[in-house]
Amino acid sequence: MVVLTYHKIKQKSEFEKQIQYLSEHYQIVDEFTESKTAQRQLIITADDGDPSFYYHAFPILKKYKIPAILFVITDLINSQKAFWWDEFEYYLGREEGNKKAWEVKTWANSKREAFLEELRNTSSKPLLKYKQLTTAQLKEMQEAGIRIANHSHTHPMFDQCTDQELEWEIKSSIEILKDLGFTHDVFAYPNGNYSELAEERLKEFGIKQAFLFDHKIHKSSLNLLRISRLAVNDNTPMWKFKLILSGWHTKLLPITKGFAKLKNKL
DSSP states (O other): OEEEEEOOOOOHHHHHHHHHHHHHHSEEESSOOOSGGGGGEEEEEEEETOHHIIIIIHHHHHHTTOOEEEEEOGGGTTSOBOOHHHHHHHHHOHHHHHHHHHHHTTSOHHHHHHHHHHHHHHOSSOOOBOOOOOHHHHHHHHHTTEEEEEOOSSOOOGGGOOHHHHHHHHHHHHHHHHHHTOOOSEEEOGGGOOOHHHHHHHHHTTOOEEEOOSSSOOOOOSOTTSBOOEEOOTTOOHHHHHHHHHTTHHHHHHHHHHHHHHHHHO
16 A cells, blocks of 8 residues: 655645546555555545645545545644744754754754754744644544544654653643544654654554655555655656656665766766
């Protein structure tokens, strides 16, 4: 089974072309299964719950009657809190902020939180606000076939969290999703980062499936807490989109990197 991952959706026309292609070549479902009949099945997922999904992707999915899974950060629902990685670009500038956002993903979670809080407190800029999805919008999508699922409470890197932080993240997100009537036991690791400890905690809290962000087609395995996904976006060229769907990109990428290194040496 092929599982696709989107994030922000900005170009409706390009996204619609992709959806048209997928609807013609795959059976699109909203639940992962490893049965033999799943070979031509595909799941469309989107991480973070960015409002652009509601405004740009949802109308197209609804038009074609195609299901999807939207993994949401529960602390952001009904809020004006910005995504923390966007805050780095806001306070530090696009280039430096993007670089720092990637760097802090390797830090202990408490260190990342402290650094971000320092940026907020010392910057002359006002606090960054970003209108997030509302409960009403999420319920509207759910009624139209979009599963609203679990992407943690605040989106930390799960491999950089302490045991106590993991339990708080998982417990908080489950409680909120249960209370709102959404899917609490299907999970996507923030940034795809996982650890054996995180996996154990997910099991303890009854998470049935957990998705990675490793840009691979899932191979049959008994571990449903490490389901592979392919990364795409709304402006991925159609030739590349088809290549990614085929799984050949994982074989060609090492070759192209090898040619690039050889070219640099010449």
